[in-house]
Amino acid sequence: MTDQFIRFPRFYLTVPSACPYLPGRLEQKIFTELKEPHAQDLNDSLSKVGFRRSQKVAYKPACDGCHACISVRIPVKDFEPNRTMRRVARRNGDLIRTAVPPHATLEQYELLTRYLNSRHSNGGMAGMTAIDYATMVEETPVTTYLVEYRRRDLEPLNAGDPLIATCLSDVLDDGVSMIYSFYDPSQTDRSLGTHMILSHIDWARKLGLPYVYLGYWIAGSEKMAYKAKFQPLEMYADDAWRKMKI
Structure with a gap:
C-alpha cells in the first residue's frame, strides 16, 4: 500500500436497502476497506469526518436525498453529568470496568443473545450466531477492546x-x-446504556483523549434520542464539527 492510497482510498457504494430507522426510506452507504499496515491511521482520519468502523470496513451513510444520519461525539473536557446521570453513576458504583482484548467468549455471546431477544428481537442483528458475534468482535485491524462490566462482589x-x-x-x-x-436486560433499574457512556467518558479522560464518539444520531428517531442527552454534543455537518443545538 502506498502513501497515495492512504490519502485517496478507494470508496464503494452499497446497494440501496430498506432504512432500519426511518420507515419508507432507502439506506445506502459509502465504504472503504481498512487494510494493513495503515488501517489505524485511515480509521483515525475517517472517524474525524463522520465515518464509522464495522469489522474491516469504514462506512458512512450516503443516502440519495437524505442527510438524517448525523455523526456525533462528546467533547470530554466540556462534559458535566446532569443530576440524573449522577444518580446512574452512583447506582452502578458496584461495577468494575475492564478493557480486555477483542476475543469473543461464550459468556459475552449469551449476554448479547439475551439483550437482542429482549430489546431488538425484530432488528437486523436478531438471530446472530456465535460465529457472527466472533466475526464482529475479532475482525478488527485497529486498536479495539471489549469493555466489560462486572459487579464488585469480591x-x-x-x-x-x-x-x-x-x-x-x-x-x-x-x-x-x-x-x-x-x-443484561433484566437490570433495567441500572440504566446501563447511560452508565457505559459515562464510563467511556471517564476512560477517555484517563487516556488523555478529547472525545467519545457515539456513532450516528437521527432527529425524530426514538432509538437515537438518548445520545442528545449528553450535552454539550458535537455533530459533523457541512464538513465540520459543530456544537449541536437542540
Whole structure:
C-alpha cells in the first residue's frame, strides 16, 4: 500500500436497502476497506469526518436525498453529568470496568443473545450466531477492546463474577469510539446504556483523549434520542464539527 492510497482510498457504494430507522426510506452507504499496515491511521482520519468502523470496513451513510444520519461525539473536557446521570453513576458504583482484548467468549455471546431477544428481537442483528458475534468482535485491524462490566462482589475481581454489560470500543488517536454495546436486560433499574457512556467518558479522560464518539444520531428517531442527552454534543455537518443545538 502506498502513501497515495492512504490519502485517496478507494470508496464503494452499497446497494440501496430498506432504512432500519426511518420507515419508507432507502439506506445506502459509502465504504472503504481498512487494510494493513495503515488501517489505524485511515480509521483515525475517517472517524474525524463522520465515518464509522464495522469489522474491516469504514462506512458512512450516503443516502440519495437524505442527510438524517448525523455523526456525533462528546467533547470530554466540556462534559458535566446532569443530576440524573449522577444518580446512574452512583447506582452502578458496584461495577468494575475492564478493557480486555477483542476475543469473543461464550459468556459475552449469551449476554448479547439475551439483550437482542429482549430489546431488538425484530432488528437486523436478531438471530446472530456465535460465529457472527466472533466475526464482529475479532475482525478488527485497529486498536479495539471489549469493555466489560462486572459487579464488585469480591476483591480482587473474580473471573466468576457475572458479566453485566459489554461494549465493543475502538481507541482512536483523538478519542474512544463506542462501536456496539449490550447489557443484561433484566437490570433495567441500572440504566446501563447511560452508565457505559459515562464510563467511556471517564476512560477517555484517563487516556488523555478529547472525545467519545457515539456513532450516528437521527432527529425524530426514538432509538437515537438518548445520545442528545449528553450535552454539550458535537455533530459533523457541512464538513465540520459543530456544537449541536437542540
